[in-house]
Amino acid sequence: MQPPKISNRFRRKAGRKAVEARQERAEVKDQVTNGKLYFFDLFSDTRKSISRMKLVDLLQSVPGIGKVRAELILERTKISPSRRIGGVGHRQLELLRQEFLLMKNSPKTGKLLVVSGPSGVGKSTITNHLRSDNRFWISVSVTTRPIRPGEKDGESYHFVTGEKFAEMVTNNEFLEWAEFAGARYGTPKTPVFEALSNGKNVILEIELNGARQVRKNSKDAIFIFIEPPNWEELKIRLINRGTESEHSTQARLDRAKEELSAAAEFDYVVVNHEVERSVSELVSLALR
Numbered sequence: 001m002q003p004p005k006i007s008n009r010f011r012r013k014a015g016r017k018a019v020e021a022r023q024e025r026a027e028v029k030d031q032v033t034n035g036k037l038y039f040f041d042l043f044s045d046t047r048k049s050i051s052r053m054k055l056v057d058l059l060q061s062v063p064g065i066g067k068v069r070a071e072l073i074l075e076r077t078k079i080s081p082s083r084r085i086g087g088v089g090h091r092q093l094e095l096l097r098q099e100f101l102l103m104k105n106s107p108k109t110g111k112l113l114v115v116s117g118p119s120g121v122g123k124s125t126i127t128n129h130l131r132s133d134n135r136f137w138i139s140v141s142v143t144t145r146p147i148r149p150g151e152k153d154g155e156s157y158h159f160v161t162g163e164k165f166a167e168m169v170t171n172n173e174f175l176e177w178a179e180f181a182g183a184r185y186g187t188p189k190t191p192v193f194e195a196l197s198n199g200k201n202v203i204l205e206i207e208l209n210g211a212r213q214v215r216k217n218s219k220d221a222i223f224i225f226i227e228p229p230n231w232e233e234l235k236i237r238l239i240n241r242g243t244e245s246e247h248s249t250q251a252r253l254d255r256a257k258e259e260l261s262a263a264a265e266f267d268y269v270v271v272n273h274e275v276e277r278s279v280s281e282l283v284s285l286a287l288r
């Protein structure tokens with residue numbers, strides 16, 4: 001059988017398109033190298049020339065990644081060396097983000113800040129001050145505890161049932177999770193990695209056991225412990241808060257003693273005499 005005839009006009013047109021696509025790819029790679037475009041932005045680029053680009057080629061245009069490192073990243077993430085940008089799935093993208101976090105001096109990677117300390121010490125009041133500061137991103141945890149008056153689902157927490165929480169644990173969706181005063185609390189992994197790889201300094205406001213889990217898995221995180229000026233003050237604040245049942249308040253007081261004795265495990269201790277001062281101490285520790 002004769003192969004279909006291709007007209008010269010069609011051939012010229014196809015040739016021009018291929019040249020244009022090559023130019024577009026070369027431009028994009030240059031922009032990634034010069035820091036004008038961010039690697040992860042290209043996965044939402046709908047141009048055919050870009051979605052057909054090989055992932056390994058794009059990886060090599062990232063400052064600090066050469067041929068060997070690019071291959072190593074593909075090997076670790078188990079992504080095929082022939083994978084093209086348009087064929088990279090959500091899960092693979094998440095693995096790539098994790099790889100970028102592991103890279104020292106990755107240009108736009110933010111810091112992971114773990115803020116811990118006993119319940120009632122004022123952690124959320126302090127971190128809430130940084131919500132409008134675009135250098136920071138405050139993680140929103142998932143919890144099974146009942147919603148308090150004034151709280152909004154998706155803002156202070158994502159409130160879920162015990163079943164949903166268990167499903168998220170099974171699906172390995174948490175960076176860390178722990179039980180606290182009769183409820184479960186966990187940090188969803190993906191938004192944290194996304195924010196870090198977008199250059200945000202991410203704040204996790206979590207209790208001691210969660211902080212210990214992060215310590216095990218993330219060597220570069222900064223651990224900050226918030227301490228009350230004294231025990232009496234913490235006790236009064238917890239009791240007067242009036243948000244918890246008597247049982248939950250007692251559980252929190254019991255846990256507070258245990259948490260306070262763990263302050264030495266942290267990189268820094270901030271004594272919360274006054275919120276504004278604690279906020280600026282936290283910022284200077286984060287940005288040093």
Ligand code: 5GP
Nearest residue numbers: 119141177178180185186187205206207210
């Ligand atoms: P509360 O019920 O008062 O909002 O929080 C109780 C405790 O759970 C606080 O010490 C808070 O920092 C902690 N917490 C909040 N979210 C998380 C989380 O995602 N993981 C862990 N381990 N602790 C959390």
